[in-house]
Amino acid sequence: MGIYDKLDNLKTIIKNQKSAVVAFSGGVDSTFLLKVSAEVLGTGVVAVTAHSSTYPERELKEAIEFAENNGIKHRVITSEELEVEGFSDNPVNRCYLCKNELYEKIKAVADEEGMECIFEGSNVDDLGDFRPGMQAVREHGVVSPLREAGLTKEEIRALSREMGLKTWDKQAFACLSSRFPYGEKITRERLRMIDLAEQFLLDLGFRQVRVRFHKDIARIEVTRESFEKIIEPEIREKIYTEFKKIGFMYTALDLKGYRAGSMNEGLSQADKA
Structure with missing residues (x-):
């Protein structure tokens, strides 16, 4: 059709x-x-x-x-x-x-x-x-x-x-709760951290972003086309400094890049049943 x-x-x-x-x-x-x-x-x-x-x-x-x-x-x-x-x-x-x-x-x-x-x-x-x-x-x-x-x-x-x-x-969007591994407590403060971090990346000109929450670590997903930009020394330092202010001790880049539902990748068929 x-x-x-x-x-x-x-x-x-x-x-x-x-x-x-x-x-x-x-x-x-x-x-x-x-x-x-x-x-x-x-x-x-x-x-x-x-x-x-x-x-x-x-x-x-x-x-x-x-x-x-x-x-x-x-x-x-x-x-x-x-x-x-x-x-x-x-x-x-x-x-x-x-x-x-x-x-x-x-x-x-x-x-x-x-x-x-x-x-x-x-x-x-x-x-x-x-x-x-x-x-x-x-x-x-x-x-x-x-x-x-x-x-x-x-x-x-x-x-x-x-x-x-x-x-x-428009970039794909999913509720901010999807940024947390299953079983990781979701709180207003943690949601605020994710919101601030993603907004900062959007303000830098990145279009499709996810910031995944792993306690002290922020795992950034951007499209592979954005890899060169995000590792530019000036951009990299801005992100690290801002994320530290937001409350993340460490900031990491996911080398596989952005993909929807990455928090589901560790689920077994039994989990999905």
Whole structure:
């Protein structure tokens, strides 16, 4: 099926739902989904963004601006994962605990707004990684239009570019809790350290970054194309000095480079079951 056939299929899936609340993070996928949903359903769409200590302020600001600029009704709710029992212990099913609480709160918004269903923005590429949060999607009856339409990340970026969406080449983003090895305690202070460290790298001009938390060690992931820049003496010294101020004793560069879900690499099949 071609990319435009998939787009037509997406519009049909959305239209069949009549009205929806869109779980809107401001990332590539949810921005594209929200834009198409608003075009198809008009005022039958409400965007909902959850604000918490795992969600950087820069992402919230971008989500608010997009909704305002496109005339889409937007609700910002508080969904503090650290208050969910067991979440801060960072178990393997952490994402399920988060999404379960999130969709309960979004369902309440949908009921208040008189919307028939909830949309979330996963695509077919997401099926290849360990994503326990998808269990919550199923349990709450959340609709995944991009996945149902068969759209890949690359296709979503291409269509977003054609539609003039600034997010078409936005770096991939995942909640800050994904920066911790499973079993490592997640705290507000540690989340703040990760947020500050990643923002510093972004301010230096690196586009796709992850700072993984290993107690006193910050493990930096950037694209391999950025390796030459990050090891330049001046840049390297700036990063080391700033990360020391943030609270990291040591700073390391991951030689494999950026990849999504690197904290899942040590999981066995039994862990994922």
